[in-house]
Amino acid sequence: MEPVDDPRLLYAVLAPLLGAGAVMAAGKRPNLREGCSLVAALVLFAIVASLVPAVREGAVLSYTLFELLPGLSFTLRADPLAMIFAVVASLLWILTIFYAAGYMRGLKEHAQTRFNTCFALAIFGAIGCAFSDNLLTLYLFYEIVSVTTYPLVAHHQDEEGYEGGRKYMIYLTTTAKALLLPALALLYVLNGNLDFAPDSASGVLSPEVHKGVVTGLYVAFLFGFAKNGIMPLHHWLPGAMVAPTPVSALLHAVAVVKVGVFSTVRVMLFVFGTDTMQTLGLGMPTAYFVSITILVASIIALTKDNLKTRLAYSTVSQLSYIILGVALLTPAGIEGGLVHIANHAFSKITLFFCAGAIYVAAHKKNISDMSGLGRVMPWTFGAFAVASLSMIGAPPVAGFVSKWYLLVGAWDAGSVGLILVLLASTILNAAYFAPVAIKAFFGKPPAASAADHAHGEAPPAMLVPLLVTAALSVVAGVYPDFFMHFARAVLP
Secondary structure, three states: OOOEEOOHHHHHHHHHHHHHHHHHHHOOOHHHHHHHHHHHHHHHHHHHHHHHHHHHOOOOEEEEEEEEEOOEEEEEEEOHHHHHHHHHHHHHHHHHHHHHHHHHHHOOOOOHHHHHHHHHHHHHHHHHHHOEOEHHHHHHHHHHHHHHHHHHHOOOOOHHHHHHHHHHHHHHHHHHHHHHHHHHHHHHHHHOOOEOOOOOOOOOOOOOOOHHHHHHHHHHHHHHOHHHOOOOOOOHHHHHHHOOHHHHHHHHHHOHHHHHHHHHHHHHHHHHHHHHHHHHOOHHHHHHHHHHHHHHHHHHHHOOOEHHHHHHHHHHHHHHHHHHHHHOOOHHHHHHHHHHHHHHHHHHHHHHHHHHHHHHHHOOOEHHHOOOHHHOOHHHHHHHHHHHHHHHOOOOOHHHHHHHHHHHHHHHOOOHHHHHHHHHHHHHHHHHHHHHHHHHHHOOOOHHHHHHHHHOOOOHHHHHHHHHHHHHHHHHHHOOHHHHHHHHHHOO
């Protein structure tokens, strides 16, 4: 089907960009500043939602802004894969605005105008990545996400913040310049363009290209998109935990890491394609390689007492589920991997929202200090327990759907080893998530900290969003068809 020209794609990308400008103009007027963010988020979600019916019916929407050189254009497109990411990012931005307002005001954080501006710019980059029609457009928006999120990581402007920000930029910019740019240049020389394939089967590379060159390109893209958190290029992600909790939620659920895995699977499916990956035997080695990340990151998470750090290593592990699913090259595996983009986002943002609520209400960061806190903050820890079940893969929460399809995909691929990896990771997930809720609800609080527990739940601006995202995790588990429809439409 020929792409349909649709300027709404441009409007969607411009909404958060104009929102960022409005936030800057609002300056230190907090209600107006956050109102501008909210309006931009609502407009963005409305535009994205308006694209859903056409894409569900099989249309591919496109919009070209300009052409730099023959085969190098700045073009946007909406297809089923784009819609999975765009719907999640635009929806969760709305909830994060309310949450961030409660968090930043509750702790009287400085530079809130800069914070909200960079937040909007990061979503601008993420939506641009979602709707990119070629590798040039994707790369430009990918770099925008890196640059605009640095001030968020280094927000506190202390030694720890600057160190986390430096690590963040070094990892992401070095891999982009050293691996992605050469890969783009070589692909352009080979093809004469950087366009994505019209489907996920054939890819864009001619069978005449040497297999070693294709494999080298594949490896460069896999590690060049370092936002995907694959070990050993994952250290930036736990280091970014120095940022305020709304930023951690943005980084680890919506924008940065999802940009990484989205870009990775976009290239796997629409540059190389399932046929080429199958022919060259790239799928199973990739699946087994990212399995190392899944297991090792889970083991490291077990050792972390700081809640946000444990959640960060959980993210490192969970992101590789998405890549593993696509690398299986089976329909069920690809479906499970792609739907986990949404399922992980709803659950992980809930977990980080809970971590921030605990810090604001009780000033606790370490799991060992949270004994009995669930009896004072039952809604927060109840939401945490629900999202934890999703990460573990228990029904009826969203993560169960992902893991079920991944297991079926591994079975269809005939890989007992990957089935064992998925089962082992599930046990590890339970081992590092379950003790948090158990300690909070059934642990005995230290007498010395009884006064700390007297504040109850976090402010409603923080509590309501985390309850909504927890509910979304359940809805996505009970009624998975919305995102599963798009995931199935991606299949060759």
